[in-house]
Amino acid sequence: xxxxxxxxxQPAAACRVCGGTVSAFLDLGRQPLSDAFRKPDxxxxxxxxxxxxxxxxxxxxxxxxxxxxxxxxxxxxxxxRSSGSTTMTAHxxxxxxxxxxxxxxxxxxxxxxxxxxxxxxLRTVAAAGVRHLGVDPSSGVGLTAQHGGVRVRDDFFQxxxxxxxAATEGRADVIYAANTFCHIPYVDxxxxxxxxxxxxxxxxxxxxxxxxxILDRRSFDQIYDEHFYFFSATSVRAMARNFGFELVDVxxxxxxxxxxxxxxxxxxxxxxxxxxxxxxxxxxxxGLAGPEPYERFxxxxxxxxxxxxxxxxxxxxxxxxxxxxxxxxxxxxxxxxCGIGPDLVETVYDTTPEKQxxxxxxxxxPVAPMAxxxxxxxPYALLYAWNHETEILAKESxxxxxGGRWIRYVPEVRVD
Ligand code: SAH
Ligand code: TYD
Ligand code: ZN
Numbered sequence: 058x059x060x061x062x063x064x065x066x067q068p069a070a071a072c073r074v075c076g077g078t079v080s081a082f083l084d085l086g087r088q089p090l091s092d093a094f095r096k097p098d099x100x101x102x103x104x105x106x107x108x109x110x111x112x113x114x115x116x117x118x119x120x121x122x123x124x125x126x127x128x129x130x131x132x133x134x135x136x137x138r139s140s141g142s143t144t145m146t147a148h149x150x151x152x153x154x155x156x157x158x159x160x161x162x163x164x165x166x167x168x169x170x171x172x173x174x175x176x177x178x179l180r181t182v183a184a185a186g187v188r189h190l191g192v193d194p195s196s197g198v199g200l201t202a203q204h205g206g207v208r209v210r211d212d213f214f215q216x217x218x219x220x221x222x223a224a225t226e227g228r229a230d231v232i233y234a235a236n237t238f239c240h241i242p243y244v245d246x247x248x249x250x251x252x253x254x255x256x257x258x259x260x261x262x263x264x265x266x267x268x269x270x271i272l273d274r275r276s277f278d279q280i281y282d283e284h285f286y287f288f289s290a291t292s293v294r295a296m297a298r299n300f301g302f303e304l305v306d307v308x309x310x311x312x313x314x315x316x317x318x319x320x321x322x323x324x325x326x327x328x329x330x331x332x333x334x335x336x337x338x339x340x341x342x343x344g345l346a347g348p349e350p351y352e353r354f355x356x357x358x359x360x361x362x363x364x365x366x367x368x369x370x371x372x373x374x375x376x377x378x379x380x381x382x383x384x385x386x387x388x389x390x391x392x393x394x395c396g397i398g399p400d401l402v403e404t405v406y407d408t409t410p411e412k413q414x415x416x417x418x419x420x421x422x423p424v425a426p427m428a429x430x431x432x433x434x435x436p437y438a439l440l441y442a443w444n445h446e447t448e449i450l451a452k453e454s455x456x457x458x459x460g461g462r463w464i465r466y467v468p469e470v471r472v473d
Contacts, residue, residue: 065109070122073242073285074296077115081122082351083277083358084109085394090129091281091386092136094415094424103419104129108390110280110287116299117346118292119268124242125282127194127213131240135195136411137386139177144448146177148312149235153181160231160260161187169222169229169254171214171247171263172237176202183207190226192218197411215243219250228256236313239265239286248300251321261302261321268292269340270315272350275468277358277394278387278441279314288317289345290336297321306330314444314467362395364470369401369439378435379464381405382449383442384412384424391441391466393419402439406430431455437472439464 065081072079085108095103109122140146161168166187173179173191175198182189183206191209193199199209212218214234222229232255241247251261266279268287279287286292294304305327306320317336320327344350372379381388384407391397398420405417405424412424430438434456440463442449450463457463465471 065111065122067107067109067122070111072113072116072118073120073124074118074244074292075113075116075299077113079111079113079118079120079122080348081109081111082348083280083355085277085280085390088282088393089389089418090125091283091389091418092130093418094136094384094412095418095421096415097423105419106282108280108282112348112351113292116292116295117289118296119287119289119351120242121280121282121285124285130283131194131213133196134411135198136409137174138198138201138409138411139174141408142445142448144445145312148310149178150181152233152235153178153185156231156233157182157185157187163230165227167227167229168231168233171232171234172240173202173207173209174198176205176207176209178233178235179207180205188226190222192222214241214250215246216249216253219254223254228259229254230256230259232259232261234261234263236265238263239288240283242285244286244296245300248302252301255323257323258326259322260305260327262318263321264310264316264318266313267309267315267317269343269345272354273468274314275354275357275361276314276387277354277361278385278390278467281386281390283386288319289340290317290319290333291340291345293319293321294333294337303327303329304333307332307336309336312444361466361470365391365395365397365466368464368470368472369397372437373401377437378403379437379439380430380435381422381439381441382430382453382463383407383440383445384409384417385441385444387444388441389418392417392422396420398422403435404429405441434459434461436460437462437464439466443467 065084070079087105088108112119168189170191173193192214194213196211268289297304302321303324305322308318310316381402384405399422406427
């Protein structure tokens with residue numbers, strides 16, 4: 058378990074967006090790759106890196122101080138499947154329908170998605186017969202997308218990829234990225250690519266976890282290797298300007314524990330919605346550019362760790378069984394920061410075939426198919442997939458009715 062010191066060992070680094078100074082505010086210790094589920098017989102030493110997060114004093118972008126090489130995270134075996142949640146599937150169907158209705162009605166429209174994963178959004182576009190291309194380096198998930206009728210390029214999106222697509226397929230009306238742009242440290246190359254690939258009136262739309270919600274909900278488990286940036290309207294506006302784009306819309310979303318969908322366009326091409334100024338004002342009002350909210354957050358996170366460890370070790374001492382629900386990437390941060398292994402949580406249940414039969418990264422809790430959660434119920438379940446709570450509580454009502462209790466750790470440790 059990482060030492061409970063409030064002072065990150067590495068206090069500062071250069072901002073990946075503006076080159077300014079990033080001050081560290083939370084050190085979550087050495088962490089494994091959050092989606093590297095180990096085979097039980099694997100013996101190789103696990104890769105680990107220091108998970109430290111900071112905020113840029115100059116452009117206000119919250120970001121990691123250490124970058125994990127992208128090929129370690131995104132490859133043929135990458136296990137995350139976007140369609141694993143019915144709520145997210147419905148969300149992305151609605152996104153596609155909106156693009157089809159409002160942005161893709163012209164002659165020969167074309168949409169490119171960065172991080173298309175298993176095709177959860179683009180399959181609706183494909184079914185409508187509209188020209189599209191998904192770009193994703195994780196070829197296993199890409200294959201699933203292709204089976205769903207989606208065209209995928211097995212590649213990292215960056216300037217060279219974008220230029221090549223523009224040369225062979227023409228420019229795009231919409232470039233979209235969900236839960237992916239925040240994974241990409243090299244924003245200069247991304248913006249150069251967007252500039253090369255986007256039509257003059259086109260839009261770049263991306264949605265990612267919102268730093269305002271992370272601070273409010275104390276969702277420290279949103280911080281892991283893949284989540285490099287934690288956007289705000291303030292930091293996104295500065296970044297967009299820096300690379301010749303304008304922030305023209307922001308929409309708050311409830312998915313994944315609170316996100317914002319940002320729309321960028323070339324300057325003067327689209328009228329900025331009043332929501333942009335409103336969110337910028339709200340962020341200024343709560344002091345998001347300064348250090349206080351981040352320092353408070355760090356104190357709250359250390360308190361959560363104490364409370365969660367006290368609860369779990371107390372249950373273990375009483376011989377009470379605890380299981381985990383959802384082998385999320387987020388849970389790697391919780392388990393490794395709080396020192397939670399199979400002694401405290403005996404099994405984590407998950408619907409993803411690629412995770413089942415494996416061990417969670419770092420602390421090696423066995424991952425088992427969801428059927429076991431119902432067949433062999435434990436009295437307590439730690440809800441790692443808290444962002445899917447509505448969906449999960451609805452289908453698992455029998456657990457509570459039989460006397461089972463859910464453990465939450467955000468925004469505080471709670472049993473009910
Ligand atoms: N859009 C989906 C998937 C999010 S997971 C959703 O919201 O559920 C992030 C995805 O981004 C992974 O499939 C990963 O392979 C992909 N990815 C990571 N870096 C990328 C890059 N540089 N270009 C394109 N895709 C990338
Ligand atoms: P998610 O919270 O979407 O993302 P991340 O891995 O980025 O933190 O992951 C949800 C995980 O929980 C995924 O492995 C699938 C699993 N899951 C279930 O097992 N049952 C469910 O009902 C849902 C919604 C998810
Ligand atoms: Zn900066």
